[in-house]
Amino acid sequence: MIKAHLKLLNTMAILVTLCLTCLPALAHEEHVFKAPWNACADAVKTQQCSYTNVNGDLLKGTCRVFNEALMCVRNQPIIAAENVTLKDVTEITVSASLDKHGGH
Numbered sequence: 436m437i438k439a440h441l442k443l444l445n446t447m448a449i450l451v452t453l454c455l456t457c458l459p460a461l462a463h464e465e466h467v468f469k470a471p472w473n474a475c476a477d478a479v480k481t482q483q484c485s486y487t488n489v490n491g492d493l494l495k496g497t498c499r500v501f502n503e504a505l506m507c508v509r510n511q512p513i514i515a516a517e518n519v520t521l522k523d524v525t526e527i528t529v530s531a532s533l534d535k536h537g538g539h
Contacts, residue, residue: 474498475505485527491516493523 470486475498478484484507485495493516496509514523 471507472504474507478505480505483527485524487516491519493519495523495527 468488470488471494474484474486475482478498480498480500482498483495484498485493486507487493493514494507494509495511495514496507498505499508500506501508
């Protein structure tokens with residue numbers, strides 16, 4: 436009876452260990468949120484970029500290479516949706532426009 440319980444306990448320990456080691460790998464398998472990549476779709480490396488998250492917060496940064504594709508990497512504080520101004524959005528649009536055409 437004790438051997439059966441020990442065998443069951445060992446089996447459970449192995450299953451828990453396998454599950455715990457697999458979950459982190461699955462968490463990084465693929466990003467569902469594509470906005471950081473979309474923000475740099477027509478950009479060049481180091482160009483300023485921005486995107487909004489699902490809450491409408493504005494994230495500003497620069498385009499960087501990640502997994503052989505350009506991605507907007509945030510390097511400035513997040514601007515909460517209720518605090519986003521037209522100036523915040525225009526600064527990025529103007530800079531992106533200048534960088535695209537070699538004017539920066």
